Structures are given as structure tokens and as C-alpha cells.
Amino acid sequence: MTDIWNTYACEDFYDEVMSSPGNARKPAKKLVSYFKTLSEETVELHRKAAESTIKEMGVSFTVYSEQGNIDRSWPFDIVPRTINKTQWDVTAAGLKQRLKALNMFIDDIYNDQQIIKDGVVPSYVLEQSENFRKECVGFSPPLGVWAHICGTDLVRDADGEFYVLEDNLRVPSGVSYMLENRSITKRILPELFEEIKIAPIDDYCTQLFETLIVLSPRDIPSPVVAVLTPGIYNSAYFEHAFLAQNMGCELVEGADLVVKDDDCVYMKTISGLERVDVIYRRIDDLFIDPEVFNEDSQLGVAGLMRAWKAGNVGLANAPGAGVADDKVIYAFVPDIIRYYLKEEPILKNVETYLCYDEEQRQYVIDNIEKLVIKPANESGGYGMLVGPHSTKKERDKFVKLINENPRNYIGQPTLALSTAPAFVGKNQLEPRHLDLRPFVLQGKDSYVTMGGLTRVAMKKGSLVVNSSQGGGSKDTWIVE
Amino acid sequence: MLSRVAERTYWAARYLERIENTVRLISVYDKLMYDLPTSVGIGWYNLITINSAEEAFDERYKVQDERNVIKFLLSEENNPVSVVSNLRFARENLRTTRDVIPAQSWVMINELNLFVTENLQQGINRSQRFNFLNGVIKICQQIQGLLMGTMPRDAAWGFMKLGRNVERADMTTRLLDAGVRAQLQVMDDAEAINSQQIIWGQVLRSLDADQSYRRAVRSSVKGHQVARYIIEDTAFPRSITYCLSAVKDSLEMLPHCKPVVSVVKKTQKDRLTPMDYIDLGIPLKDFLNDMQLDIAAIHSSISKNWFTYQ
Incomplete structure (x- = not known):
């Protein structure tokens, strides 16, 4: 099946696997040449095998809109997404740095609020924060750590660099799917694990347990x-x-x-x-x-x-930790890192316009067609507006929402999210947009998963990767 | 062990046992109906009576024929005793006890679920029914074997074993009851003697007890001896006596078990007394009825002792 790889149209975006039609990126070279040797029938067999494995393993999730069905099978694409280990190591260091600073920020916020006194973060962001818990004021949990488990959403832009899209510090989910994706791939593509040096990921549960047990009173x-x-x-x-x-x-x-x-x-x-x-x-x-x-x-x-x-009793994550995954706070994270750690942030933020600021709000409203508008405290991809894919009516609604409650909205440029090849039908390979959610642990030490959960927008052209809204997933390989 | 998890483990075992028993029962009836002369007049509807599901059945179906009975017992989602429903309950209970059961049993119950969903029609049509029923029994036994071979003998195991044996004892009373009913129906028939042989032979087979009966009793199949064997034998794992003593054994490995153990002991002492089996009619029916009430009492005592925290 060399054809579909040679005609794979990957020029419009940064593609994770292919650098140009027919040519794989370095970490994906063996993977792609293996796939090229497979016949159409074999690929179909692999896809079927993956599907039935998922059913047998009972990997399922619930979609709230489908009443009564708590058993939707986890959607999975068999072509893994590859990332170069050298690049990943830098990213992982950036994730640890980020969580460390965020935890110092949360601890400060519930106690001295030095960062506000020093004028680095304006006080209004706290005064109207939905996730600030006044019940936590004056308290500091063991080790000063509030968010022990963090799921950070990363995206790759056209330049091939990772950007942080959001930090999930409340109850981030997805790690089990990351682990199950790997066991599915091991079952259906066992040959590749012999040839390619793929970093193992299965120590997550041990690491999580170690992180939790330290909290015992x-x-x-x-x-x-x-x-x-x-x-x-x-x-x-x-x-x-x-x-x-x-x-x-x-x-x-x-x-x-x-x-x-x-x-x-x-x-x-x-x-x-x-x-x-x-x-x-x-x-x-x-x-x-x-x-x-x-x-x-x-x-x-x-x-x-x-x-x-x-x-x-030890609680993970600590109540109130969500104060730092507010999307307005997000805009200040680079400053937060510099403030507490006296270091330059390793990972970049996506450029963010705060609607609370009059000048930035005007920019957002004037350019709403080009931007993504997000509410400050929602998760799961709900309540947002993707400007380029929106109707006039939707945009007017959002302008109204922004004017009513400017603190609650941010605008970001629409990113050219990277793509990876996915099988969308028999012998049909097409690029689909994706993101990456690594999981970061912090207790006495810090830990980052090797890669993370790759979520794919299975609809052509779509940027919405959430499984609750038709997203799929892929195994993620960190390759040496 | 959490009370809630104990309860769900117990129920998971009961539902699993129920699935296997229901399927076994259908497969036995299937064969029985081929052998009995049509004049005998034993209907498929007996399967509904055994499961005490007359009301639910009559609500849905007018005709008490093979197809409707089988559909009702295998695929009827609104019938709480159907295989499909029991499978759903078993799966929900296993889903919520995944932290205490072997990981592979979750995979296997999913396999069973897939097998049943994909092949249900086969079970309803007579020509393929054997393969379907056999397939279900096979996977059920695989699950039992897996649990037997890998589960630590801790409280979770105790509750599994408890659920299995309570359900088994209950089912055995129902199967015997079915035999008694059939027997009463053919009493006056010219071919009665031959039919009785067939009926009690099938009761034995429905419990997978025909081989062990022959070895233990060393006699041809006679109603009163079958009844005695199935009630009193101490070695056959589906006899009432055996199930009750297995229930007692599992209870004794659980904490604070005394109040429940005494309920079981009372049943063993009062109910399992020497009985005259020669007259297979009313006395045996009464015995079975009392036994079912006793089993229900054992269940509520278990539930009160461990599942409901005050």
C-alpha cells in the first residue's frame, strides 16, 4: 500500500508523521515503511482487530448526550503518532517547570498573595475567579503542593513547536486511555516494538501511587x-x-x-x-x-x-487547585514562572488576549472572525467559539457575552494545529488535526508521562478533539 | 473490603450463575421436548413457571409456544430473568468491582457480552440453538475457571463463592420443582412410566448430574432416588446439602459471620431431615417451597449483616 502514503496530502499543516508525500519524518521512518509493506486487506484486519480488542477490553466512555448508553467504545486510529525523544525531553522539563511554578502560585494565592502585592498578577483575576475557594485561605497542604496531578494540553503549530493550550489542574482525565492505547498497539503491531526503540509508558500507575502515598497523614x-x-x-x-x-x-x-x-x-x-x-x-x-x-x-x-x-486525610488534587487553571491566569503563567523560579519558561504559551483589558477586548471583538474565544472556566471544549468556523449569529452572541462579562472570556489566534495520518475508511489515509495531553505528577519529585494521550479530531478539517464531541485517539510514541 | 463492593461481588457471582443455569435449563428442555411423546402435553411454558415469571410473560405474549418462551428467556430486555438482563446486571456489578476481581474477568465478561449480542438470533432459531447455548456455557465456565485459578482466597472470594452457592441452591430447588410438576402432569398417561424416566433423566442432566448420579446411586433413573440424590448427596456440588455447606464454609471465612452462620445451621438442622421420597407429589413440593423461603432468609441475613451499613 505504497500509494496511499505517496499521495498523502500533508502540505497544508505541520504533519507529525510525514514531512512530504511519501517521506516520513525521522522518528516515523520505520513505522511508515512497515505500513507501506502491508496490503489493503492486512490494514483492514488490523483495524478490525483494534476494534474488537477495544470491545473486549471494555475500553469505553460515556457521552452525556446519549442517555442510557454508558458503553461507547473508545475511538482509536491504528497509525501511531511519533515524537522525537530529544524534543520530548525538553518538553517534559518544561512541563515540570510549569507545574512547579503553578503550585507555588496556588500556595501563595491562598496565603500571602505576594505575587499580587508585587503587581505581577492583577488582583481582579482573583476577585472574580470561579475556582478560587475562600474556604482554603490560610491553609497549606503538605509539601505546599496543591495540584499533584496535572493534564496539560499541548498543540503543535505550523512551526513544529509545542505550545501549551491549557493546564488542567482539577480532575484531568485520559491517562487510562493513553495506557490502553499502548496495549492495543502492542497487540496489533507487535513487530514494530522489536525494531523501533519506543519509550515505555506503563510506570504511570506506580508513579501515581508513589505520589499519593506521600500524602498520608x-x-x-x-x-x-x-x-x-x-x-x-x-x-x-x-x-x-x-x-x-x-x-x-x-x-x-x-x-x-x-x-x-x-x-x-x-x-x-x-x-x-x-x-x-x-x-x-x-x-x-x-x-x-x-x-x-x-x-x-x-x-x-x-x-x-x-x-x-x-x-x-490527604486529598489529591487539593480543593481550590483549580484557581490556577483559569484561562485568564493562563495568560500570566510565563510571568508566574519567572516570578517564582527566576527561570525563563521552557514551553511557550499561545498568545492570549484578555477581554477584561479594554484595549485587548476591542481587538478581540474587531477580529473575532479570526480568533478562538474561550470562557475562562470551562473544560471539555464546551462553550467556545472557533471564529473561522462560526456564523454571524454565533459571533454576535459571543460579542454580547464578552461585553456582559469580560473577565470570563479570552481570545486566542486560531492555530494551524498539526496533523497526522489517520485511516478514515478502507484504503483511505487522510490528515487529521490532533493535540497531546501529557500527565504531570508532583509530590516529593516530579514525573511526566512519556508522551501522553493524543486526541484526534476525526471529522475532516475539525479542530475539536474532545472525545465527548466526536474525537478519536492514537497511540503516542516517543522514539529514540 | 467495602460493604458496597462486597455486595456487588456477591451479586456478580449470582448473576453469572443464573446465566449459566438459565442456558443449561433451556438446552435440557430442548432435548426433553424432542424425546417426549407429543401426547404427554408438557409445554415449554414450564420454563416460565420454574422461573416464577408467569406474570411478566403473560403481559407480553399471548401464545405460550416455544419461540415466545425462548425469546422471553434469552433476549427479552424487559424481563429481569432473561439471559440478556442477567448479563447486563453481571457486567454492571463486575464493572463496579474491577478493583477486587482479576482484570481478565472483565475482559471475559465483555467477550460473553459480545458473543451473546452477536449470536442471539442463533439461540432463538432451533437449528443453531445448540451452538449458541453451548457457547454461552463455555464462556461462563471459563470465567469460573479463571476466578478459581487466580483469585486470592480473601473476602472478595468469600462473597463470590457465597453468591454462587446461594444461587445454585435456589436453582436446584427450581429444577427439582420442574421435575415434580412434569411428573404430576403425566401421572395418568398410558406412557407414564416411560415419560417419568425421561423427565427425571432430564432433571439430572439439567444439573449435569447424570454421570455422578449413576456412579453414586448405582441404579437406574428413578424419581425418588433422583430427588434424594439431588437434595441429600454430600459430594455433588449442586446438591442442596452440598450448596448449603459451601455457603456455611464461605461464611466462616468472613468477619462477624456468626449471626448468618446460625441462620444457615438452622436450615440445615430443620429442613434437611429424613424424608419419604416415594411419594414425589405434594410433600416434596412443600419441602421445595420451604427451602426456597429458607434460602431467601439466608440472603436477607447476609445482606443485613454486611451490605447495609448503619
Whole structure:
């Protein structure tokens, strides 16, 4: 099947795999020549094998709009995306640097607010931040770390450089899919793992466990660690179960836990109550404790904040960590890195216009057709406007929204997101846009996954990669 | 172990057992219907009665024929005792206990799910039914084998075993009940003696007990001996006596088990008393009825003791 590779149209964007039609980039050379040797039928067989593997492994996710179906199979394209190891090492260093600075920022924000006093970050961004939790003021968790697990979205622009698109410091998901993608590829393309030096990724769960266990308030040989899930109807339930299973932890729901008068958290077991030391919570801040936040929440545990502030339980990520993944704060991250670490940022931000600033707002409104407009606190790709793909009516709506609440909106230039070849039908190979979500851990040490989760916009020309909106995924290879 | 996880593990085992038993039952009936003279008048509808699903069936179907009964038992999504429903429940329970069960069992239940979804029509049509039913039984046994070979003998195992044996005991009473009913139906028939042989032979086969019965009882298939064997034998893993003692064994490896153990002991003492099997009619029916109530009582005692935290 040399033809489809030779006619693969990759000139319009930076392509991750091909440098020109028929010619692969260096880390993808062996991969592409292998694919060229495969017949049309073999490729079809591989695609089918991947599909049935996914069904058998039960890799699924939930789409909220499809009521009742909690079992949509994970969409996967069999051509891996490759990244050069040398470039990745620099990127990984940049990710660690970024999370380190963000954690110092969060700790400062809930305590002295020195960075505001010094005029580096204006006070208005905090005053109107939706994710600032006044309940956390004056508190500092162990090691001063608030966000232990971060999922950073990276994109590659036309220049081939990685840019940070956003930091997810609340409950980032996707890591289990990254791991499952690799096991699928190992099953269907085993020959390639012999020939190519692909960095392994399977130590993530061990690293996560090590990060969590450090948070235990009790100095005992095996502290009790639990993953707190909202339950099977959550879109990431598959992942919650996967992580609990792979770390050997308990998978708990809010109703399994109780906080007693001694401000300790207990789980309801068949032998009575057993104390829990560390909770990896996959429930949003506002739902974790009806005593403090949303009082109608059935998902959380009454008294959890009390227990955490008393130092009787470790929570990852700490409540309030989301203050730093506000998209307005995002614009200040390079300054935040310089301020706390006295270093130049290794990774670049995408240019960002803050609508709160009058001059920048005018620019955004004047150029809305060219820009992407994002709300400051949404995730999952919801509530945004992609200027070049929008109608006049949608743009007018957004201008109105911006004027009503300028603090809540930012504008960014529409990036020429990089592409990679994907099979979109039998013997049909076409470029599709993608991004990358590596996962960064910070506890005593820092850790970055080798690569991350590559999400692909499976619709032609689309820039929306979210799996909840028709995105697919690929295995990601860091190649030496 | 979390109470909720214990409960779901217990139910996962019950549903898995139920799937295998339902399928086994259909496959036995399938063969029984070929052998019995049509004049005997034993209908497919007996399968509905065994499962106490008359009401649900009658709501949906007017005709009590083979096709409707099989459809109802295999594929009816609104019927809580159908294979498809039990599979869904088993899968939901395994999905939510993935932290305590072997990872491979999740893969296998997905395989079973795919197999059933893709081949359901085969099970409904008579010509391919055997392959379908056999395929389901095979995967169920693979799962049991996997659990047996890889699960640590901890509390999760205890609850699995508990669920399996409670369900088994319950199913055995139902299968015996089916035999008694069929027997009562053919009583006055000219070919009664021959039919009785066939019926009790099928009861044995539906429990996979025909071979072990012959070895243990060393006699031809006679109704009263079959009933005694299936109720009293201490070695056959689906006999009521065996299941109850397996339930007791699993209970004893769990914390704070005393109150539940005493409920089981009471059943063993009061119910498993010497019985006159020669008259297979009403006394046996009453016994089976009481036994089903006792099993229900054991279940609620388990649930109260471990699953509902106050």
C-alpha cells in the first residue's frame, strides 16, 4: 500500500508523521515503511482487530448526550503518532517547570498573595475567579503542593513547536486511555516494538501511587489509599476503575465514606469502619463536601474539608487547585514562572488576549472572525467559539457575552494545529488535526508521562478533539 | 473490603450463575421436548413457571409456544430473568468491582457480552440453538475457571463463592420443582412410566448430574432416588446439602459471620431431615417451597449483616 502514503496530502499543516508525500519524518521512518509493506486487506484486519480488542477490553466512555448508553467504545486510529525523544525531553522539563511554578502560585494565592502585592498578577483575576475557594485561605497542604496531578494540553503549530493550550489542574482525565492505547498497539503491531526503540509508558500507575502515598497523614507501612468516583454514570468511570485496579487501591463512592467527630475519614467495610489516609478524588471541588460547598451534592462526603484541614486525610488534587487553571491566569503563567523560579519558561504559551483589558477586548471583538474565544472556566471544549468556523449569529452572541462579562472570556489566534495520518475508511489515509495531553505528577519529585494521550479530531478539517464531541485517539510514541 | 463492593461481588457471582443455569435449563428442555411423546402435553411454558415469571410473560405474549418462551428467556430486555438482563446486571456489578476481581474477568465478561449480542438470533432459531447455548456455557465456565485459578482466597472470594452457592441452591430447588410438576402432569398417561424416566433423566442432566448420579446411586433413573440424590448427596456440588455447606464454609471465612452462620445451621438442622421420597407429589413440593423461603432468609441475613451499613 505504497500509494496511499505517496499521495498523502500533508502540505497544508505541520504533519507529525510525514514531512512530504511519501517521506516520513525521522522518528516515523520505520513505522511508515512497515505500513507501506502491508496490503489493503492486512490494514483492514488490523483495524478490525483494534476494534474488537477495544470491545473486549471494555475500553469505553460515556457521552452525556446519549442517555442510557454508558458503553461507547473508545475511538482509536491504528497509525501511531511519533515524537522525537530529544524534543520530548525538553518538553517534559518544561512541563515540570510549569507545574512547579503553578503550585507555588496556588500556595501563595491562598496565603500571602505576594505575587499580587508585587503587581505581577492583577488582583481582579482573583476577585472574580470561579475556582478560587475562600474556604482554603490560610491553609497549606503538605509539601505546599496543591495540584499533584496535572493534564496539560499541548498543540503543535505550523512551526513544529509545542505550545501549551491549557493546564488542567482539577480532575484531568485520559491517562487510562493513553495506557490502553499502548496495549492495543502492542497487540496489533507487535513487530514494530522489536525494531523501533519506543519509550515505555506503563510506570504511570506506580508513579501515581508513589505520589499519593506521600500524602498520608499517618506514618504507617501501608496507608489506605482510595480513588473517589462519582459512579458509573460519570464519563470517566472506566478510568477511575482502571486506576484503582492498577494501583491496588479501593474504588469508593461518596456513600462509602463517612467523617466522624474525630475529623477522620472512614470507609464502610464488611468489618466495620476503616480509616482512609489518602483520597484521589475524581469529583469536582464543588461536590466533594455538602457541609462546605454544594449542599445538595449526593456525590461527596460531608465533613471531608474538615478532615482535610485538620490534616487527617490527604486529598489529591487539593480543593481550590483549580484557581490556577483559569484561562485568564493562563495568560500570566510565563510571568508566574519567572516570578517564582527566576527561570525563563521552557514551553511557550499561545498568545492570549484578555477581554477584561479594554484595549485587548476591542481587538478581540474587531477580529473575532479570526480568533478562538474561550470562557475562562470551562473544560471539555464546551462553550467556545472557533471564529473561522462560526456564523454571524454565533459571533454576535459571543460579542454580547464578552461585553456582559469580560473577565470570563479570552481570545486566542486560531492555530494551524498539526496533523497526522489517520485511516478514515478502507484504503483511505487522510490528515487529521490532533493535540497531546501529557500527565504531570508532583509530590516529593516530579514525573511526566512519556508522551501522553493524543486526541484526534476525526471529522475532516475539525479542530475539536474532545472525545465527548466526536474525537478519536492514537497511540503516542516517543522514539529514540 | 467495602460493604458496597462486597455486595456487588456477591451479586456478580449470582448473576453469572443464573446465566449459566438459565442456558443449561433451556438446552435440557430442548432435548426433553424432542424425546417426549407429543401426547404427554408438557409445554415449554414450564420454563416460565420454574422461573416464577408467569406474570411478566403473560403481559407480553399471548401464545405460550416455544419461540415466545425462548425469546422471553434469552433476549427479552424487559424481563429481569432473561439471559440478556442477567448479563447486563453481571457486567454492571463486575464493572463496579474491577478493583477486587482479576482484570481478565472483565475482559471475559465483555467477550460473553459480545458473543451473546452477536449470536442471539442463533439461540432463538432451533437449528443453531445448540451452538449458541453451548457457547454461552463455555464462556461462563471459563470465567469460573479463571476466578478459581487466580483469585486470592480473601473476602472478595468469600462473597463470590457465597453468591454462587446461594444461587445454585435456589436453582436446584427450581429444577427439582420442574421435575415434580412434569411428573404430576403425566401421572395418568398410558406412557407414564416411560415419560417419568425421561423427565427425571432430564432433571439430572439439567444439573449435569447424570454421570455422578449413576456412579453414586448405582441404579437406574428413578424419581425418588433422583430427588434424594439431588437434595441429600454430600459430594455433588449442586446438591442442596452440598450448596448449603459451601455457603456455611464461605461464611466462616468472613468477619462477624456468626449471626448468618446460625441462620444457615438452622436450615440445615430443620429442613434437611429424613424424608419419604416415594411419594414425589405434594410433600416434596412443600419441602421445595420451604427451602426456597429458607434460602431467601439466608440472603436477607447476609445482606443485613454486611451490605447495609448503619
